[in-house]
Amino acid sequence: MNDVIELLQSHRSIRKYRDQPLPDGLLEQLVSAAQYASSSNNVQAYSIIRVSDKNNRARLQELAGNQVYISQAAEFLVFCADMKRNTEAAARTGIEPTLGMTEQLLVSTIDTALVAQNFAIAAESEGLGVVYIGGVRNNPQEISDLLKLPKHVYPVFGMCVGYPEHHPDVKPRLPIATVLKQDYYDSEHDIALVAKYDSEMDEYYQQRAGSNKVSNWSESMAPMFSGKLRPHMRDFLISQGFEMK
Amino acid sequence: MNDVIELLQSHRSIRKYRDQPLPDGLLEQLVSAAQYASSSNNVQAYSIIRVSDKNNRARLQELAGNQVYISQAAEFLVFCADMKRNTEAAARTGIEPTLGMTEQLLVSTIDTALVAQNFAIAAESEGLGVVYIGGVRNNPQEISDLLKLPKHVYPVFGMCVGYPEHHPDVKPRLPIATVLKQDYYDSEHDIALVAKYDSEMDEYYQQRAGSNKVSNWSESMAPMFSGKLRPHMRDFLISQGFEMK
Known part of the structure; x- marks a missing residue:
């Protein structure tokens, strides 16, 4: 390295x-x-x-x-x-x-x-x-x-x-097998690999100095997607000249 | 450095x-x-x-x-x-x-x-x-x-x-003063700075081994913006689930 x-x-x-x-x-x-x-x-x-x-x-x-x-x-x-x-x-x-x-x-x-x-x-x-x-x-x-x-x-x-x-x-990242795919998009093993990462992230948050956060990756994704994320962005971009035509 | x-x-x-x-x-x-x-x-x-x-x-x-x-x-x-x-x-x-x-x-x-x-x-x-x-x-x-x-x-x-x-x-880049702006977006000197860069790029293309390209930066931008750039992208993204709501 x-x-x-x-x-x-x-x-x-x-x-x-x-x-x-x-x-x-x-x-x-x-x-x-x-x-x-x-x-x-x-x-x-x-x-x-x-x-x-x-x-x-x-x-x-x-x-x-x-x-x-x-x-x-x-x-x-x-x-x-x-x-x-x-x-x-x-x-x-x-x-x-x-x-x-x-x-x-x-x-x-x-x-x-x-x-x-x-x-x-x-x-x-x-x-x-x-x-x-x-x-x-x-x-x-x-x-x-x-x-x-x-x-x-x-x-x-x-x-x-x-x-x-x-x-x-340094925060652990997703297992490489979920993000690097051979020839085709294949998500067959993703559920198991994400579960493994969830445990790893849980441990990371619990061990981290000063952190009381108890959460895993999947749980930390939930709030991001449970509502409309920054719904003003579309109109803002249009008004700024990025009309997405 | x-x-x-x-x-x-x-x-x-x-x-x-x-x-x-x-x-x-x-x-x-x-x-x-x-x-x-x-x-x-x-x-x-x-x-x-x-x-x-x-x-x-x-x-x-x-x-x-x-x-x-x-x-x-x-x-x-x-x-x-x-x-x-x-x-x-x-x-x-x-x-x-x-x-x-x-x-x-x-x-x-x-x-x-x-x-x-x-x-x-x-x-x-x-x-x-x-x-x-x-x-x-x-x-x-x-x-x-x-x-x-x-x-x-x-x-x-x-x-x-x-x-x-x-x-x-290595291709020359825009003068730093056009891309790094202090406190506000100020483009007052951009025309002069881009003209300077145009000369530099012209020289770069003429000196580059094996290149017959005679062009400056502004001219090389023209074809990119003189028509609709990849007009299929909007519909493609929507069909792929990126609806831009």
């Missing part, structure tokens, strides 16, 4: 940060490295908003599920899917760009995720910790207003970045 | 592969490392189909834009967004899962992209090359049939993996 693979396998979300800024220029170096992620036809369909303004950080914290580390982390980035820059560039060559296709929502969301994951790894390689904040999709319209996001740009997720103040255990 | 950042910055898509298989067990090791990517509420909403069957590889090549490296690469993986395994696990705890939300399309697509990018980096750290194949979305229904993808699973992209037979130059 090489050092890079070891780094990937040591990932855990960091939610407590030391009160210590990043050295000058490091954030730019990490973003610059992240930009080398693959991009569909090189559209580079993302923008990253670095939120340093303290009032906006506090407001983002409220809007994104009240997670205190959004204010506390040295840096907070909002990763946005961006179909504005590339289509405006295309328009300047004389074409009339078609927007609002479902495929464009996918392309820009995927591009954003790839660059963010590269960023996360670059950050972790420098001893920083990160946590993705899907909570920016709790109130995406208010957050878009706050960050002055124009049409054809939407906030996909946030990310806290800073020097870790805690070192949580 | 550390070794990990150097690795990220050396990424280029590989489209010519040596006729050399991966050592036994390496693919599983890479997938296993990739699984440690962040996942929204730990839903791990993806499955990876490893296509070894030669006939299916040939068929996938035809269906995904006739890119010969799909057949030639040592490995070809189809990364799928998967909302089946997690909702079925939730259902077994006694709830009736709600599916088809726009948010679930986003969550599963993002989860898939994060795990894929981790995989790409793990592979490159072992001297392998990769290329993402968005072309699996050219004919997603036929590909889903071929791979027996059930409802609530859709092919997001493919990936070729193997030992590189060529070493293309």
Whole structure:
């Protein structure tokens, strides 16, 4: 196992940060490295908003599920899917760009995720910790207003970045046989494998320092799917120019 | 600059592969490392189909834009967004899962992209090359049939993996000032910065060994947006259970 693979396998979300800024220029170096992620036809369909303004950080914290580390982390980035820059560039060559296709929502969301994951790894390689904040999709319209996001740009997720103040255990993942399938999608053994993982997660939560959570994976999935998950997202995306045509 | 950042910055898509298989067990090791990517509420909403069957590889090549490296690469993986395994696990705890939300399309697509990018980096750290194949979305229904993808699973992209037979130059990326924005979305300087990048890309294409392509970034964006991009995606996703409600 090489050092890079070891780094990937040591990932855990960091939610407590030391009160210590990043050295000058490091954030730019990490973003610059992240930009080398693959991009569909090189559209580079993302923008990253670095939120340093303290009032906006506090407001983002409220809007994104009240997670205190959004204010506390040295840096907070909002990763946005961006179909504005590339289509405006295309328009300047004389074409009339078609927007609002479902495929464009996918392309820009995927591009954003790839660059963010590269960023996360670059950050972790420098001893920083990160946590993705899907909570920016709790109130995406208010957050878009706050960050002055124009049409054809939407906030996909946030990310806290800073020097870790805690070192949580690495969370076990699903058995590889459920996620890696040979030639066809075959779920024959999934029930048994998920049951095995449920026990493992139960043990993980019980052993974890400071955790009183008693739950297994299947149970932890239930609340996510027992109601309509972020039902505002459809209308928000449409109003932002991602019509899913 | 550390070794990990150097690795990220050396990424280029590989489209010519040596006729050399991966050592036994390496693919599983890479997938296993990739699984440690962040996942929204730990839903791990993806499955990876490893296509070894030669006939299916040939068929996938035809269906995904006739890119010969799909057949030639040592490995070809189809990364799928998967909302089946997690909702079925939730259902077994006694709830009736709600599916088809726009948010679930986003969550599963993002989860898939994060795990894929981790995989790409793990592979490159072992001297392998990769290329993402968005072309699996050219004919997603036929590909889903071929791979027996059930409802609530859709092919997001493919990936070729193997030992590189060529070493293309690293493609320049957009100036960091266009993608990293301070506190607000500000595009005031984007036109000038994109013009600078256009010149850089023009030079890159002209200097690249064996490339007769004369184009800049803005011009290369035009064909992507001058028509309806993969207009079948909406209906395909709906029929696959991703209704974007």
